[in-house]
Amino acid sequence: MSKPVCLVDPCLRVNPEALSLLRRLSGPLCVVAIFGPKGTGKSFLLDQLAGQEKGFGSAPGIWLQRLPHPTKPNENLLLLDTEGVPEQMEEEEYEFFSRLFCLNVLLCDLFIYNTKGDEDPQKELDKLAYVAELDNKVQVLEDCALENSFPLSAVLPPFVWCLRDVASDTVWEEMLQASNHEIDVLLTSLAEDTPSSCVQKLFPSHKAFCFHSPHLNEIEKEALLDEPHPVFQRQLKVFKSYVLSKTQNRNISGEVLSEKLEQFVEALSRNRPILLDIICGGLQAASASVDYSFYLECENYEEFVETTRELPKEEIPRTSHPSVWEPMVPQNPRTSPTTAQANDMEAPICLIENRPGEKLGVNQEALEILQKIKQPVVVVAIVGLYRTGKSYLMNKLAGKDQGGFSLGATIQANTKGIWMWCRPHPLKPDHTLVLLDTEGLGDVEKSNTENDSWIFALSVLLSSTFVYNSMSTINHYALEQMHYVTELTEHIKMKTPNRNRSKSDDGFPDQFASFFPTFIWVVRDFTLQLALQDGRRIIEDEYLENALERKTDAPEKQDLPKKCLREYFPNRKCFVFDRPASRHDLQFLEHLPESKLSPEFVEQARRFCNYIYENAQAKVIQGGHVVTGSSLGSLAESYTEAIRRGSIPCIENAVLALAQIENSAAVHEAVQRYEAMADLMLMMPTEDVEELLRVHSSCEEEAIQVFMNRSFKDEGQAFQRQLGNQLQSKLKELCRRNEQASSDRCQAVLMELFQDMEGKICDGSYSVRGGYQQFLNDQQNVVENYNMVAEKGLMAAKVLQDFLQAKEMVAQSILQTDQNLTEKQKETEVAKARAEASEREAQLQREMKEKTQRMAQEMERSYEEHERYLMAKMEEDKRNLLAEQERLLNQKLQEQSRLQQEGFHHEYSRLQGEIQNLRSQISQTRQEPTCLIF
Template sequence: MASAVYMQTPVCFIENSSDGSLRVNPVAMDILASNNEPVVVVAIVGLYRTGKSYLMNRLAGKAHGFSLGSTVESHTKGIWMWCVPHPLKLNHSLVLLDTEGLGDVTKGDQKNDSWIFALAVLLSSTLVYNSMGTIDQYALEKLHFVTELTELIKVNASDDFHEDDEIEYLKFFPTFVWSVRDFSLELKIEGKVVSQDEYLEHALLLKKGNSKKVMEYNLPRQCIRNFFPKRKCFVFVRPVGSNLHAMETIPECQIDESFTQECQQFCRYIYETSQPKSLKGGHIINGRMLGVLATNYVSSIASGAVPCMDDAVTSMARLENSAAVLQASAYYRQQMEQLTEMPMETKDLSDIHGKCEKGALQVFMQRSFKDHNQEYQKQVVCDLAHQYLDICVKNEQVSLEKCQQLLQSLSTEMDQKLQEGVYTRPGGYRLYAEDRNTMVSNYHSAPGKGIKAEVVLADFLKQKQVEADTILQAEKKLSESEKKLASEIEKAVLMEQLNKAREEELLKLKQLRQDEQRTNEENLRQMKVKMLEEREEMLKEQERALESLMTEQQAILERGFQEKAELMEEQIQQLREQEQQTRAGGLVSSIDFMGILRSIFNVARALATGFVGADGE
């Protein structure tokens, strides 16, 4: 079941020390570690003192929370986090990340700002850029961090940037929302009223030419277009005429109505369109995984390396898959303990095992991802098989002890008569045979003996064979021919019981083979379902990137950038090829679950076969 711990107030998520080093706050990690819900992560970046925290408080549905500050200093340090229930998506968490104001002159460390910006991009599913006034060349120049993203974020472990990597950025990067504060102009271009989105797109238009000035003009615009093809814009009027520093305490009725309406539209858009955060490859993550992801990225930065998406996914998969194995194992053990009341019949125990095994596999599949060559699934198969055999052995032992105790109890009266010499008197053998048959009948009618009933009885009768033969030979009322006939009957009865014992053990072997087959089929079935789900996520990721790229290509063509459009056509074709490969990819690789199971169950077979062979003389 998905679960989450929600927060009444924000906490610092990624701390930014005075020396510029970053570290993940353990308190925030503990909170995220308890969150198993999918997370929609919204991060806001921008210059300090531009009102970022106010917007994030509105998204949290609160008037207070993220500190607004009231001086010219950057008030938020590092990245602060607020995890609240998502207003629209059931069983989802909305994680709000309020970042340290960029461009604080007191820091004197632009590289630190770059890492804060990069982390906001890496961790969010929607990135809000907050600026003041208008979207002009000055505002775009202040967004120079976007031009450094290929140096701050790597797609794969290779040190070299490849043009193909741009496609991967498209799949992974968040939706981009530009929030323009204190906007006082009319939304008109060349005398025509335009929408807020059209205003942004107009500001991001490229100029033709190859001069240095044109290239400098185009660079931030081109980067935004390349990295964030899905864009949205909101413009906000000034909320109050004065006292902006006291926004937390100003009553709602005193805030400009237009500003309030724009905030409502902004929040509605974020709630309705922001998607759960996913890893490269389309795997949706929860709060716990978000914490691990942040730790991986911050550790890379601290070591002097560049955060790598592939490395993060690989590291995450390793941790999650290992945990999934343990979780599945614990689930199976708990369920089997609750449902088994020993001793049980072979078929009944097998049926319960099948249900618990199926549930355990589902637990594993829900948490695992990118389990290449089913390495971790094999571990689950082995672990559950070993647990099942241990339970089978325990079930046999309980059955063995119960049957032995029952026979000991039922044979007490016969043992007493034997000691008193009752069976050595004339007619004693007939009495002995009657008493023994009554005891065997009572033994058969006793319920709940389990799977060792016939084996234990066969062993008991075999031990009593000498005793019965001695009593028979001492019988005075029977002739030699009658004694011979009675001896033959004794042997036939014992042989019949030994055959029942063999059948009992062979039934166990047959059930083990059926268990193997069922386990193999269930593993293959659930693996197919899992691979189909992962394929669908990859296709959605590729389709989103393809749609964005085609939209951007159309916009570029309309401005007459034929050469750029042709370059984008190559990327579009490459994406289409990836999509075709994903659709055509085989679902199930050659996994020999049966081979794994046979190697484990052979021990049980050897023990059972040994019994049958020993008594098969």
Template sequence: MAPGMPMAGPVCLLENRRDKMVLNPEALEILSGISQPVVVVAIVGLYRTGKSYLMNKLVGRNQGFSLGNTVQSHTKGIWMWCIPHPQQPGKILVVLDTEGLGDVEKGDSANDSWIFALAILLSSMFVFNSMGTINQQAIEQLHYVSELTEKIRVKSSPRDDGLQDSSDFVSFFPDFVWAVRDFSLQLVMDGHTITEDEYLENALKFRPGKHRKVEEANMSRECIRLYFRKRKCFVFDQPTTQKGLLARLEEVQEDQLSLQFRQQVQRFCSYVFTDAKTKCLGEGIPVSGTWLGELAKTYVDAIARGDMPCLENAVLVLAKLENTAAVRKATLHYEQLMNRLVHLPTETQQELLDLHAACEKEALQIFMRHSFKDDKRDFQKSLMENLQRIKEDTMQKNELVSFERCNDEIKHLSEPLKKHISQGKFSVPGGYKCYLEEKKAVVDKYQKVPGKGIKADEVLQNFLKSESTMGEAILQADEALSEQEKATAAACALREAAEEKQKLLKQQQEELEQRIKYQERTYEENIIQLKKKLEEDRRQMLESQEQILQHKLKAHEAMLNEGFRDKAKKLQTEIDNLKKQQEDNKQPSFISSALDVLGTVMTIVLPGVGKLAGLGLSLISRRFK
């Protein structure tokens, strides 16, 4: 299937072989063609619990993901189905169906925990599918959650104590949905009707006791409560009481299923379509299909090497890919815009520099929109180097085109003068005056020629300089002039030549000052746009941290109310650390340090800025802090 085309059915994303897990190149090719943001819904649970049926309903089909009709598990590894999002234009819904956990045919269940971990790492909504009720046994089935800290790392550099903060996991984790199938109980507690969500939260309360099974289940409860900020529960009646129909649900007509079950499935699908968020990286950066494929490759490669997948490293891999692409996009846009707007030669250097500044601003905006985590400003530096190179090449080409056009014009206009000189027209008494008049006519015609460009004065001076020797010879040979008149005329010619030279030097100095001015303008534009991006990044970071903080405060209060003070004390430490991080991120140094890094980088890209103009870069950057 061609990248970006609608999928007629699911494809295997990850094949779970006995010896290793292998990504399917076809699935990766499909993802590479999806540039839109993706909403990723993954479902996990014991085998033969009806997971595939729910996933088929999300893509609007009865068939697709294999349901199977025996005790044998059909879904091996992870299967993927991508469709345009039913309710969010411009986004793609990616549905991931995973092989059943606890499949007795596998013999070795070591990969179960990896399938579970990958489903969490790749999704923005994680659905856990179970049968019957949420009881102690069901909670125990979620022991994979508590094992995640041993399977994956958030930071590339672990803390001194080797532990990981739940805050780091929260920022990467998806929303959690528990789907309870064949639910036959009444949602009543203490004589009062409760909601499905209340049923889930009550089941996630810690249970007293020191027994190993209790402690393990409590660990699962704690991880679910701490890692998943948003939790939701759906209970489903049995689809039908007819056993024969249960074995072939994909072939059953809707009206053959119970009305209650159909309504429950509809509510589930509606919730997913409405509430499942775009898959994002830890700092709220939306993930495209291309990125999702790269994430999958990064994680699976780490597992194949025997390493723990590191979320921070995965983000850095994506950042490198995306920042490289951002530099390429911005450079191409700048180049195309300059080619469209700049018509060589320009009359002045400032005209070209003004166009450069406008194109540079747009290129920077594109780069800032697509780049992230360019902490050392290496990619911004690369972009600036590209733009400076293209600008300098354009300026050189501008000068060359102008120089050649002016040379052609002056050569053409001065041909009669050259011819008259060779014919001896001016080698007669009074010839010098005629020579000056004819030379002046050449200059006047030349100056009226339009579109000569920035080398007009330099070419004219070269012409006048080349004529000075011949003019001096004609002057000295003119017998109609006295020696005094000849001396006066010679002095006048020298004075005019000096004035023309001074005029040209002044123009060159002005052009040099313009270049310096525009280099400073380039620096300031980089500072302005970087500061704007950093402020938005900080806003998103603080917003995310505040959400995590409120989530932890709520969990802390619940732990105290349930009498688990030791757990609450541990969580309080994490809360205090998070508050400190928030305060640090609010400080001016959060932005000023990044601007200082950019200042250092720009002195390399724009050598002489500030020094030639008498204005230090630090003074410029200080204005924007």
């Protein structure tokens, strides 16, 4: 957790140190901002959210603190604390706070307005006059209608109103709880143009929370050792849970946030409106954003709107991919692809480097981008001869008509190695589309042509959809160029060689089909009619299958590519494209507007893109495990490193290495989730062990679910056992902390209650006749008052016993000096004290035994919980394996039928053996019981 740092100073300048901190943040950001009058305890409330005693101060400006998000692993929680607004101020001061307010609501994901409680709460909300000025400081433009402002509420965060130090006898908290904390119940009037009505109108969500004073009186403040009052803690827990659940990151990185901040401050300093651009229909996926240099040529916002109104829509200056949150100020032209979110790169970046005279290598910057992508990835790779228009097609998939993958307009190839472009999936919000554009095959100017086969093999290994791009027709020449597919067994192996396995088990063609991606053959500049010799029209898929039809008398050179394509890629698809434009215009293809392109080509490109968006599946590996961006990076590194060592990339080895990485990360992520939930749910000290175990059970269940969602191939459940051991350690740590919190609380209460007796002992008040009985009476009063104090925790009896034992010597001393008692009476009193101590000790032993038994039961429950999740996962894995085996069986049956029709009887018989073997495997999988070794 970092210390707070000034973000915006009193002169409305951005602090370079804070910008540097933001730019170093790698994960997504969730931003919470607080604003309100001076002296309302804003900083204290943020410190409570951050789980710290003292962090934010009362310094002027806006201050920033970063900490890990308590409930969302791999995300950052940013807290923005703004100096308190004074009651009386000059006009310049008012404008300054108005700008701070504007910055807060634009930068954050959740905005908190903090005020003191009042007899009329609406008066407090109506003090927020700045909200009525937002329309003047911020202009939101709709992408498809620049002449109209889009509702400002589309870009503002949820609004939370905190009423502090509310008197305990008010019913506001009950009213808010009954209405799910809706602001409306506290407002008596919603007159037009008041701050209250503006809050209701502008902010998409608005809630209110009441807080009693953290310390109701000085005695409790001292007794609690400066901890907030339990009522305040309960209210804070509800508030904190709501805040953390509402902080949804907008895929804004620290780099992007720092740029936005500078742009917003610049606009406010120049008294210009901040212009935001969003797409038509609301804040959805990104489309196109305004070219800012065009805006700068205009003197003001009105001139900009007037100028753009006069232009046809397609001529309004645009770049290709908008941010839904983009101010109209200049961008840095040197911005790298990594300045945007990892799954929304501004431009492609090289993933696999192929430098002249060197071995293939992985670009570390690209790996860092992939490591940040925790979503499943749909990986589309394209290969083909150089100068066949591969990059143009990939740019269309990226939704970018200009820029993107380099096209080039000469006979020389542009792309070297494999380039990567990560984009948000247009139809699957929880997926990332990863586009891989490869260097052209067969470039005569290459100095290391042997890498062509490795580029082809890597594209197959990394993709879930593999596009082969060729020109003109699928003929003998085109199939000859597919010799790379016949070499795949020389560049890829399924398993590590094993003497105990048969040759067919080590990864031959029948095994590849279950792992290889969907194959799409794209034929460019296609001029033939899609028809057979008899004139019957066919579709593109039939054209491909006819081209792959095998002849028994065909030369092996012609037959082998067909055979390999059919065996390795049973899932096949074909698209044909007309020439996009005239030969003269082709060299300017990247800059041609759609109106200059062939209508047939435009429609074919649209069909191709829609097919990919709708049908291309996420990348999966053996066992049906879905690959994320970080997993894809690990696979790329593993395969490329094998090639660099002179080895053949082994799928089994890469998957096992990935399993080690992912399972270790799954354990770490699960433990983090457990800790975050425990911190949020557990209010220490608990009154008994049952409450703590209930929290542990809920947190453990969530942690196991997190682990199961990410882990795979956990052989022998080694990592799940590791997780179980760590969670048991966390439980013991929680118990220790809970006991310590209870002990500290109880000792503080006893010290406070025993203070008067301590004074009497010191001044000899008990060293008189009858003093012992007075001591016993006072001590009994202390015990009774102690027992009446709430929320002492489960160590209450133990601490009391230890405390009384510590005072036993004092009691005996007073007893012996009491001349009012005979020796016999003194002996009786000593025996009585010992008996009471013995009874208390016996009660403690019973409680300890019950606690030990309960912990043993919890261990058994925990084991059963792990077993239940493991059984469910194993059953799911079994279903996935059966589905994969049955899919492969159907594909082999179809190929067998086709081989019989074509007259390949020898291959038909071979395939019959594979089919029988696969049917046996399916039968064995169905009958095999789910066995646990956990």
